Amino acid sequence: MQRNLLYYPSIDIPHKEWLLSALLYADTVSTIVPYTSISDDRMPNDLRELYDQEIYKPVLIEKVLTDYQQEFGEFEQRFISATTSEEFKALSNKKLVDQPGFLFEQKLTMNIKYHLQQEHLIKGQGGLGIATDETVALLYMSFLAQYVAKVTENELVIPSTDLKKYEHIGFNLTKEKMPAFAILLDRVLPVPGPDATLEQVIQFKKDRKDELFQFRKYLSAIQEKIRKAETKEQLLEVLIDARESIEKGIHDLQKTMKDGGIKSVFTSFESLLKLESPKLFATLTAAGIVSTPVNPVVGVITGAIGIAGGMISSYMGSKREVDKADLSYLFKAQKAGIIHAG
Template sequence: MAQTILYYPTIDIQDGAWLRNAILYWDEVSSIVPYENYPDFSPELLYLQELGVYKAVYPRELFFSEFAEDFCNSIVKRISDYELRTTNNGTQNSRVRMHKNKIYAPALHELLHYRKLPPQLLDYFGDRRYIHDYNTDGWMEIDSKIAQIYMRTLAEYSIKCSGKDIVLGTDTSTHSREIYNNSRNRADLQAQCCKINIENCLPQPSIDVSFEDILEFKNRRKDELNAFRTKIRELETNIYNADSPELIRHYEAQFIEGWQQCSQDFYKALKDSRITFFLSSLVSLVGIPFVGQQLSSHIGQDVTSAIQTGAQLLNIGIGYFDYKNKISPAKSDGGFSYIIKANKHGLIHI
């Protein structure tokens, strides 16, 4: 099954480091698009769409799925909770009016297309005066906080209802936490997950490397690329299947032992293909079905002390996130959320 990464929070994905990393390390790159034949893609996404690398995710697929009713109920509940909090705090629910002409590549937290709403929620938002000012292209101005609640829930359920091997992809921890937010109860064993930080180790194609060169490299040097990707995936799967802290530590040591040779082979393949690159960082969240005990006392709080392998760092720690009911059934045995941080000036701390 092809591995897909869903970019959040915008439709268009900037022509930069994140997109190049996604093209290199995933089979498909996606974002949430209002409708088919959407006319305002950037030239880069249009090109990748023609090659079959970029695949749009349409809300309509969710609206007609078995998750549709649960999705609508979740939206109403989350907005009701938000209204209750703002009322209790004595804050004013401010509505932010955006410029009507901001249509091209709109940020999803500013404008919302009516086709991203099922009819019942369109009426609900209209009755509560959260949306207004339709324009000829179907974009509505929407309360900024309500838009954030809606779009993160839409992304969450789009992943959950997908039959693909699909994961969330962001370029900031803040955007990742909008979907998989921190659990308020750190004693809740069900909220535990492993947080793998492979730091200053992930080759990031430089901005002057074309999409064509990346795709040609993937085709010609797929053995080296697949070995590199498989090494990371194996660590995630092993941690997912581990049934004790000791076994997690064993897989950690096993990964470190084989990482140096695997990464050096991959770096050499990139250099031989004249793909210039920097070393960037990757954070992966991995579910832990084993909940027999609180693992943070055995593995660490958020991130353990760094285990150094030459100039490279691997950190494995325990995080607490509300994620159990937000993962696609096709994506249960490995990483479910990825933060890719570009690096041009030495080590980046995540």
């Protein structure tokens, strides 16, 4: 099954770092598009190029919103409930994102637009859509990404973004919550450096498909071992055992990128997953972040791999096919001082 990373909250992918990282660690990327065709003149040129390379898949949202009636109703109710919750009101008051938001008319449903009007959350209206608070727009686009992930068949769609505050807004504002855990790769994930070009990464992805898939297998194997752990000691044992394979995978991938002419750097990555075991959830919430150092460059310990647990909200949570799959990917922006991988 192919893995597709669905970027939100915007149509375009504004940060090159996210795009180049996502292209390495997924089969395809997507964004939610309010137009009826990829040939629309308003489509960004870089996405057209990726589409021609069969790497980008536009989600033409008008069709998706009308094809799945039951899931569509659940999506509407979850969003309406979230925007009337105490968590939402508290977050709006904090001004986590202090700038105006915008939602395209084609991405809205009639019920949600009416709800926003009733709650006085529409600040203005133009020919293409509505102006609202940025928190409202981010919450809606996150829920919309989760809706798309839930109804898409024959491939694994994972909502993804590049800012933690976006993920926080999208996964913490409904009353219905479920246990989850996050795998944290802190400053150890090899990604293309700032000098890498889109063309280089696309060619590298084609040439080194097997090596990239092998590294993804390392991460998947760790996830499955974590799920079977029940105590902090067992979690530490999983991480310590996994460190050797992760370091080998990092070193191999780093060398492969260097051989492909791509200068890489180490950045941070989080994968949010649904958690089934009550014992593991109790262990994680009591222990906090369980981590062990990782040595991405021989002789230099600069990063870590860790596990954290908590309660999140996710519209995807009841989709049987993704019960053991990633709910969200977060490629963090590269920080100053992160060492070069080669």
